[in-house]
Amino acid sequence: MEEKIEKKKVVRKVPVVAIRGSVLFPSTDLPLNFGRKKSIEAMNHAFGEDKVIGVFTQIDSRTVDPLYHDLNKVGTLAVISQMMSTEGELVALVKGQKRIILKEIVSTDPYLLAVVEEVEDEELDEKQKLEVEALVNKISEMFKKAINLGKQAELVAVMRLISGQIDPKDLADQVASLLEIPVKKKQEILGEVSLRKRLKIVYDALSHEVSVLELEKNISEKTHKRFEDQMRKAMLREKKRTIEQELGEAGDEDIFSEEIKEYKRRIKESGMPKEVREKAEKEIKKLSQLSPHNPEGGYIRNYLDWLTDMPWNKLSDSHVSIANAEKVLDKDHYGIEKVKERILEYLSVMKVKSTQSPVSKKSSPISSSKKDSDNDYHPTILCFIGPPGVGKTSIGKSIAKALNREFVRISLGGVRDEAEIRGHRRTYVGALPGRIIQGIKNAGTRNPVFMLDEIDKLGSDFRGDPSSALLEALDPEQNKEFSDHYLEVPFDLSQVMFIATGNVLEDIPPALRDRMEVIRFAGYTQDEKFHIAKDFLWGKQVKAHGLANKNLKLSKQALNEIINRYTKEAGVRNLERNLATICRKIARCVAENKEYPTLIKVPDVRKYLGPQKYSNQLAEKKEEVGMATGLAVTAAGGEILFVEVALMPGRGQLVLTGQLGDVMKESAKAAFTWARSHWQELGLDRHFAKGIDVHVHVPEGAVPKDGPSAGIAITTALVSALTKIPVRSDVGMTGEVTLRGRVLEIGGVKEKVIAGHRAGLKTIILPKENEKDMEEIPENVRNDLNFVFASQIQEVLKVALCKMPKPKIEKSEKLPDKFSAIASA
Numbered sequence: 001m002e003e004k005i006e007k008k009k010v011v012r013k014v015p016v017v018a019i020r021g022s023v024l025f026p027s028t029d030l031p032l033n034f035g036r037k038k039s040i041e042a043m044n045h046a047f048g049e050d051k052v053i054g055v056f057t058q059i060d061s062r063t064v065d066p067l068y069h070d071l072n073k074v075g076t077l078a079v080i081s082q083m084m085s086t087e088g089e090l091v092a093l094v095k096g097q098k099r100i101i102l103k104e105i106v107s108t109d110p111y112l113l114a115v116v117e118e119v120e121d122e123e124l125d126e127k128q129k130l131e132v133e134a135l136v137n138k139i140s141e142m143f144k145k146a147i148n149l150g151k152q153a154e155l156v157a158v159m160r161l162i163s164g165q166i167d168p169k170d171l172a173d174q175v176a177s178l179l180e181i182p183v184k185k186k187q188e189i190l191g192e193v194s195l196r197k198r199l200k201i202v203y204d205a206l207s208h209e210v211s212v213l214e215l216e217k218n219i220s221e222k223t224h225k226r227f228e229d230q231m232r233k234a235m236l237r238e239k240k241r242t243i244e245q246e247l248g249e250a251g252d253e254d255i256f257s258e259e260i261k262e263y264k265r266r267i268k269e270s271g272m273p274k275e276v277r278e279k280a281e282k283e284i285k286k287l288s289q290l291s292p293h294n295p296e297g298g299y300i301r302n303y304l305d306w307l308t309d310m311p312w313n314k315l316s317d318s319h320v321s322i323a324n325a326e327k328v329l330d331k332d333h334y335g336i337e338k339v340k341e342r343i344l345e346y347l348s349v350m351k352v353k354s355t356q357s358p359v360s361k362k363s364s365p366i367s368s369s370k371k372d373s374d375n376d377y378h379p380t381i382l383c384f385i386g387p388p389g390v391g392k393t394s395i396g397k398s399i400a401k402a403l404n405r406e407f408v409r410i411s412l413g414g415v416r417d418e419a420e421i422r423g424h425r426r427t428y429v430g431a432l433p434g435r436i437i438q439g440i441k442n443a444g445t446r447n448p449v450f451m452l453d454e455i456d457k458l459g460s461d462f463r464g465d466p467s468s469a470l471l472e473a474l475d476p477e478q479n480k481e482f483s484d485h486y487l488e489v490p491f492d493l494s495q496v497m498f499i500a501t502g503n504v505l506e507d508i509p510p511a512l513r514d515r516m517e518v519i520r521f522a523g524y525t526q527d528e529k530f531h532i533a534k535d536f537l538w539g540k541q542v543k544a545h546g547l548a549n550k551n552l553k554l555s556k557q558a559l560n561e562i563i564n565r566y567t568k569e570a571g572v573r574n575l576e577r578n579l580a581t582i583c584r585k586i587a588r589c590v591a592e593n594k595e596y597p598t599l600i601k602v603p604d605v606r607k608y609l610g611p612q613k614y615s616n617q618l619a620e621k622k623e624e625v626g627m628a629t630g631l632a633v634t635a636a637g638g639e640i641l642f643v644e645v646a647l648m649p650g651r652g653q654l655v656l657t658g659q660l661g662d663v664m665k666e667s668a669k670a671a672f673t674w675a676r677s678h679w680q681e682l683g684l685d686r687h688f689a690k691g692i693d694v695h696v697h698v699p700e701g702a703v704p705k706d707g708p709s710a711g712i713a714i715t716t717a718l719v720s721a722l723t724k725i726p727v728r729s730d731v732g733m734t735g736e737v738t739l740r741g742r743v744l745e746i747g748g749v750k751e752k753v754i755a756g757h758r759a760g761l762k763t764i765i766l767p768k769e770n771e772k773d774m775e776e777i778p779e780n781v782r783n784d785l786n787f788v789f790a791s792q793i794q795e796v797l798k799v800a801l802c803k804m805p806k807p808k809i810e811k812s813e814k815l816p817d818k819f820s821a822i823a824s825a
């Protein structure tokens with residue numbers, strides 16, 4: 001029986017150096033630079049002895065003074081071939097001999113001295129030798145392929161590797177040293193003791209590198225071929241041009257001469273002004289001098305397309321009868337009489353201007369000398385302000401329909417870039433005109449109805465202020481020569497009817513607001529909502545859901561149920577959504593062949609829409625001490641708000657909560673001061689405020705509130721809390737109060753009154769100076785409510801409190817005549 005003789009392991013002590021960013025393989029040469037003191041000492045010692053040194057790669061290249069745990073455990077035993085010292089640095093050429101394993105470091109000063117063990121190659125059987133031979137052949141072939149693809153390597157190494165006469169372990173190490181792979185991967189190859197596994201790793205890495213080289217070569221060849229094609233075409237094009245010149249056929253015979261002719265024809269037919277035509281012809285000349293493949297040609301073509309497509313002389317025929325316009329407006333919209341009246345006035349002026357006879361103009365020398373100014377009618381810019389859902393946007397479409405003009409709408413909500421209005425300059429890639437010019441081009445005429453929706457929601461940032469860019473467009477004196485940054489030529493916007501819409505007038509910049517005539521849209525009354533839903537919305541939703549042939553009807557009681565119990569809004573958007581919900585429910589019944597009602601009644605509404613969402617009476621039903629009902633205007637229309645006042649022991653402080661603004665806080669302070677100065681009239685002690693704190697709260701604390709119009713409501717609630725007299729729950733009030741008790745005029749009367757009517761109030765207290773605003777209140781609302789007009793706070797208290805407080809008369813003091821008369825009454 002043959003015994004296997006175990007080879008004896010070779011262990012020795014050698015100086016050790018740590019290297020960073022590279023790996024030394026056996027059978028390879030590697031130039032190294034050393035700057036650390038211990039490494040220089042180790043190299044000098046080894047070079048003075050047997051020139052043998054242990055080389056190990058650091059695990060982390062950032063380690064300054066590596067020790068045992070900072071080094072990879074497999075390194076290379078090397079011989080120093082050459083060495084040279086410079087200032088503070090040592091350069092050496094080392095040649096790898098064998099793999100070694102780092103056992104331990106026995107000394108760290110003045111250099112690293114370590115015990116290492118040499119790694120012996122494994123014994124291979126016949127099958128393993130055949131596998132190794134196959135791998136060697138594959139690596140040799142693959143390496144040849146890499147060299148042919150342009151891999152950089154020293155000629156001596158290349159000749160040796162492709163000769164095929166090299167030891168397999170040397171082949172693996174030398175190819176690994178030439179691979180462009182990370183240091184970590186090279187260390188993995190060095191640390192692999194098995195020759196077969198080492199060869200497989202090297203082959204896989206070499207194959208990947210060859211794939212990358214093939215891809216790079218393919219890209220380079222395509223790029224080179226494309227460049228050669230372009231050069232060839234340019235040369236042939238130049239030869240063709242030279243031949244044409246020799247034959248006397250130069251001029252528009254250019255490859256894109258037909259395109260140039262087409263642009264010239266379009267310029268002639270567009271009717272553009274002289275200065276614009278000169279600009280366009282200049283651009284055509286520039287285009288004709290360019291190569292057809294010059295990228296700048298595309299920018300010029302795009303610019304010429306915009307210039308020639310603009311409606312320079314195209315106007316819609318807007319000569320319509322006033323009666324027909326009124327009919328269109330009444331058909332499309334219910335109510336909003338003031339808006340309709342203003343639109344009809346606009347149409348009337350246009351009609352009068354268009355029917356003026358030339359003879360009458362010539363009869364006066366003054367009129368003939370001012371021909372341009374007399375003939376030009378500069379229409380007022382209309383601005384519709386009101387809560388959402390009251391028909392501001394839809395009325396714009398009806399105006400265009402009544403005028404027989406095109407309708408253009410752009411939304412300005414969230415626009416922060418000035419270029420959105422004025423356009424981008426042509427120097428930018430992908431530049432386009434602004435939204436106004438784009439809208440005019442899409443309309444195809446220069447006198448459309450142009451709606452600027454959500455103008456109060458314009459923003460501004462580092463890219464500019466869009467509202468400032470709108471100043472020129474919306475100024476009738478300036479927009480005759482509106483300049484867009486892209487077109488770079490003036491365009492006449494004086495014939496455009498601009499209409500702006502918004503929810504909050506105060507959010508529109510003052511300079512922009514000054515250029516517009518503001519028309520306010522108040523919220524709809526219940527009666528108006530009923531007619532709008534009956535005459536417009538219900539039929540629209542039935543048709544939209546494919547139920548037009550089902551003869552569906554909505555009872556009066558059911559419609560009132562939806563309005564009162566399922567919506568709480570100034571407009572009709574939620575009302576329309578609820579009608580759409582009912583139509584969807586019925587459409588499903590139709591699709592599933594189930595029974596459905598043709599006349600929808602109140603029980604059907606509750607079945608389709610679920611439980612009631614709002615009470616019919618939104619105002620307080622119970623009369624309470626320290627609570628008054630105020631009226632306010634928000635972006636969503638009129639609202640009622642409750643003012644609550646609570647007293648507690650304290651030192652006369654006033655606490656205000658409910659996210660109140662500065663103006664509203666000042667109103668509360670004025671009310672408290674008025675109460676303290678009129679303590680006798682209110683039947684209070686002279687020093688009543690010293691022992692209490694007053695807390696004023698307006699519910700819905702998450703909603704910011706501000707404005708002076710809650711002054712009389714705060715005063716009433718405060719007096720009620722101090723005198724312990726309840727406030728009538730069916731009374732709503734609005735008005736500013738002064739320190740002397742005067743009630744001052746406020747705005748938004750129509751919206752506030754409609755909100756009070758919608759909430760179920762019976763009496764509304766308004767400032768005396770707002771009596772003139774009653775004309776705007778719908779007649780049915782005026783008939784349902786009792787209005788009280790007050791000029792003094794005492795008149796408010798007389799109506800709002802359940803009873804008047806009993807005055808407190810001290811000796812030698814007399815009650816003021818005004819309050820005595822009211823109290824005795």
